Amino acid sequence: MKLIIGNKNYSSWSLRAWLACKQSGLSFQELTVPILGEDWEQQKRDSEELAPSSGKVPVLWDGDAVVWDSLAIIEYLADKVGRDRFWPKEDAARAMARSMVAEMHSSYLPLRRSCPMNVRARTRGASLSPEVRDDIVRILTLWAEARARFGQGGPFLFGTFCAADLIYAPVVSRFLTYGIPMPGFAQSYVEAVWEHEWMRQWFAAAEREDWVIEQFEVPVTQ
Template sequence: MKLIIGNKNYSSWSLRGWLACKQSGLHFEELTVPIYGDDWDQRKIEGELAPSHGKVPILWDGEAVVWDSLAIVDYLADKVGRDRFWPKPDDARAMARSMVAEMHSSYLPLRRSLPMNVRARVEGAQVDDEVRGDIVRILTLWAEARARFGGGGPFLFGTFSAADVFYAPVVSRFLTYGVGVPGFAQAYMQAVWEHEWMQQWVSAAESEDWVIEQFEVPAT
């Protein structure tokens, strides 16, 4: 398998696809394509990025190609078994799937105003009511998941799962912009940030030379 990703410092969707591949336990080759680089427009319509029209991550498995992070989770779960990605009990799995789907399709104000920037630490970042609403909603979901299903470990559903894969970039955003969170969320964020795979990603992001100015300052 080959996973094509964007810059690790900025590409939240790439992080999700990469963590999903790590969670699968399957061997995969990793290829980074700098987004908005000099040849970005050309690469979007040619070669291995063409099926997704330049969207990353994109997973190639022989002739099979998957170019959406949620589809990548589903594809890998088909290969290795859903229990590697999802909680076993029906009620926990139902909530985990719903949380992942909500993350996949929602929170546009948060995404726009607080872009992922692993290397940065921003003091005094201002958020509007829409972004604040997104933050409250996310923290509410985290609290419910931890209270109902988190007894088996430090992650949302106890052990590391697809839910943590999808909310890991949110953890990064909250840390970058100093978003204040209650104690249970601080403990959860610490568990995600200190996870071996996350530390591998962070180390690689910090060593990248690429700078994308539009993602360096939060929207106001």
């Protein structure tokens, strides 16, 4: 398999797909493309590997099969290796995990726009709009419910690391970048995700990247 991803410092959806590949346990090659670089538009037009996704990342190639969109990649890999590797076994836990993943996939636009992922940055006292604060409260509420109901088996949302954790991993990064105040249970969860071996590998690679995308370096806006 080959996974095409964007800049590790900025590309939240690439992080999700990369974590999904790691979670699958399958061997894969990794190709990083410098999204929004000087020759990005030309590269999108010329690349056959990016063509099926219209130049968007991530893209997973598995022989003749091509999958784009992080959630589709999660589901494709779960079909290959067994769904229990990605989803809780208990019906109630699995139902909540699927709902949380779908909500993350389709929601929280104010948070995404105002607080882009930037692994290397740290901002304290960021000014957040009411809409961004509402997104944060909603996320923390879901985290609290998942941990209280299903998190007894480990430090992650449903105990062991699963699709819900990998889909919320960029949110963990955002909370740390923008100094989002959190209650104790959420701080413990954020630390568990941040210290995960795969996350440490990703963030170390992000630190080594030498390009900057100025539009994602802008401070939080209202």
